[in-house]
Amino acid sequence: MKSEHRPATAPVNGALGGPFGRPLDQVVTAEQMRGIEGHLFDAGMPVAALMEKVAGRITAWLVKQFPCQGYPRIAIVAGPGHNGGDALVVARELATQGYEVQVCSPADRLKPLTADHLGFVEYLGIPVVKSMAALAPCDLLIDGLFGFGLERPIERAIADVVAAINEIDCPVVSIDLPSGLHTDTGAVLGTAVRATHTLCLGLWKRAFCQDRALTYLGRADLIDFDIPSQAIAAELAAGPPVRRATLATVRDKLPLPRQPDTYKYRVGHLLLVAGSRPYAGAALLAALGARASGVGMLTLAVPESLRLMVLAQMPEALVVGCPETDSGAIAHLPEELDLSRYDAIACGPGLSRQAMPAVQSVLDSAAPLLLDADGLNLLAELGSVDTLSGRDAPTVITPHQGEFKRLFPDQLAASDDAGAAALAAAQQSSALVLLKGACTAVAHPYGPLWYVPESTPALARGGSGDVLTGLIGGLLAQTQSDAADHPLDLALNAALVGAWWHGQAARRAAADRTELGVDAIQLTQYLNPVLAQMVA
Known part of the structure; x- marks a missing residue:
């Protein structure tokens, strides 16, 4: 069983507004989120710049909720895609703020940008291992294996990684979604991480509104990264809006x-x-x-x-x-x-x-x-x-x-x-x-x-x-x-x-x-x- 941890201050769970006047209570499917990100990239937003921005917001949340004095040792599990890239940037930024960071990178093949970030993490001297068994004890674990859009079941060696994460006796923070959950239905694809906290990136994914996902999500927070309202409107204008109720x-x-x-x-x-x-x-x-x-x-x-x-x-x-x-x-x-x-x-x-x-x-x-x-x-x-x-x-x-x-x-x-x-x-x-x-x-x-x-x-x-x-x-x-x-x-x-x-x-x-x-x-x-x- 993971240790229960409640953040010292209550999070803001998706109020209306945001710097560009967009609705932060909007709920999207994986296909819609891919379309929104596609609009950003087509408009000139570099993928690497977006990754840096998102990781910076995640890092700020982690430092506030899990200060170094109480959680000095952090393990980060980075997957092969851009969710893993986000996690590796977070690893770098936490290390610069005095945390003892170690990385588990279990995949054999990585996307090019993620591979670049892994190389830089190694250059900085942050320990990198291939298996969960090689990780030293930690006070907090960051799950960056898979984000939104996963469709195939997690099997074999990666399933063993998820099982090892679920045995960790410390808080587990998942980036975007607990690895192994279907973005839209919240169904478990073979196996899934049981997070104590999940940081949903940009807009709420449909899984955060499904009964079956609640056991895996833990406490959910939205990490806003300033998606322009026109990118949201371009992708979502065709269908009826889907929203998440908030106090506002x-x-x-x-x-x-x-x-x-x-x-x-x-x-x-x-x-x-x-x-x-x-x-x-x-x-x-x-x-x-x-x-x-x-x-x-x-x-x-x-x-x-x-x-x-x-x-x-x-x-x-x-x-x-x-x-x-x-x-x-x-x-x-x-x-x-x-x-x-x-x-x-x-x-x-x-x-x-x-x-x-x-x-x-x-x-x-x-x-x-x-x-x-x-x-x-x-x-x-x-x-x-x-x-x-x-x-x-x-x-x-x-x-x-x-x-x-x-x-x-x-x-x-x-x-x-x-x-x-x-x-x-x-x-x-x-x-x-x-x-x-x-x-x-x-x-x-x-x-x-x-x-x-x-x-x-x-x-x-x-x-x-x-x-x-x-x-x-x-x-x-x-x-x-x-x-x-x-x-x-x-x-x-x-x-x-x-x-x-x-x-x-x-x-x-x-x-x-x-x-x-x-x-x-x-x-x-x-x-x-x-x-x-x-x-x-």
Whole structure:
């Protein structure tokens, strides 16, 4: 096991901006990154100059996060390509700053520029060995075997190098990607380095947004090297943008500040249709999420047998008791419940499979709608997601992988990328699709795909999804009053803010209480402190 190391200062993970006004939250494929670099080289940027610049930025990060006093001995594993060249320049620069540097160069054939840098490293007297076994003990290891674009499995002697890296008992920093990961899918190509830190170069690669890659990436940081915005635009203009959610982007989408003269009905009225006798807690957890969203008014439609219990816990809400089945599910929504009066409806947590009439009623409504949990299961029983395409108001669906497979059985099978599957599902259904996972994907049917990769295993608890439903539902109700924007764009804002906010609250709770100590109630209690931190 590698030693855990957390940098002394929190990194900036891809905020909007940069010296040339480009979006540093952009996510690219290997093919797109090759195209962007090609534009730079065609425009006259020498490969050697770019390598020096990138390596200088990497070195500055390493010196700040791993000072020489604490990590004097550094081993660098350099591969045959330009990722290895970056690593060799880093080796040279660290040696000039007083570190004891040694290099392992296991490949027999190197690219010419990389071979030149290796020769200069040897000229400087930095020890160079061919095998990991010949390395002296180190305090930090830099993985520069392979960067983005690897497509063939790592085998034989190089696989042995990766295995040896994974046995090292010190922090491991990978340059661009942990060697052995597929750039787009995050899949392991034979074997892969398990890094404690990964420095993604230039723009975020798609692998950083894939659940399967998280075990290998460790803590991820973006190393910006000033790619001109026109080079990015030239390569990415053809397709919908793919972005990684950050504090800067999410903060801009919050329904804040409010107008000084506002009142409760101007800041959203949410109808939450939830709960059944066997799953009473789901309605309450969703309501607590809605409360934290700041929605002006909340109405809960629950089975009549739950009404007094919910009212006792949510005294500020309007609680409507619904006729119920013998099993305690909502039999149907009361006729006097006018669905047209609500700014948004959230439906699904704890409904059970006996609540089909209630789900059909909200599907037929003209209000913006969020469907989750049994709302999605009952939608799947209807046999087609085409019913969502016929709705005049925007629809948000928030499935986990099991629910997604029931709704869109062909999409995940057709793609190794959850984001690509979510985007295809959004285009098929004309709904906004939030596919939950360790890296949540939020897909707009006619626009961008967003990833929310900052999560925590602490969310692997029953009820955390119910909290998310209420939180996004409350945000959805608050964002429908701005007629200047397309309703689906506003729904995207609500889903993106809710997913990021929910994940950050869980991370903060896990930091205080450990990953084992964050139940759904505890999660709701961290939502408002995290919001205050977001807007500070």
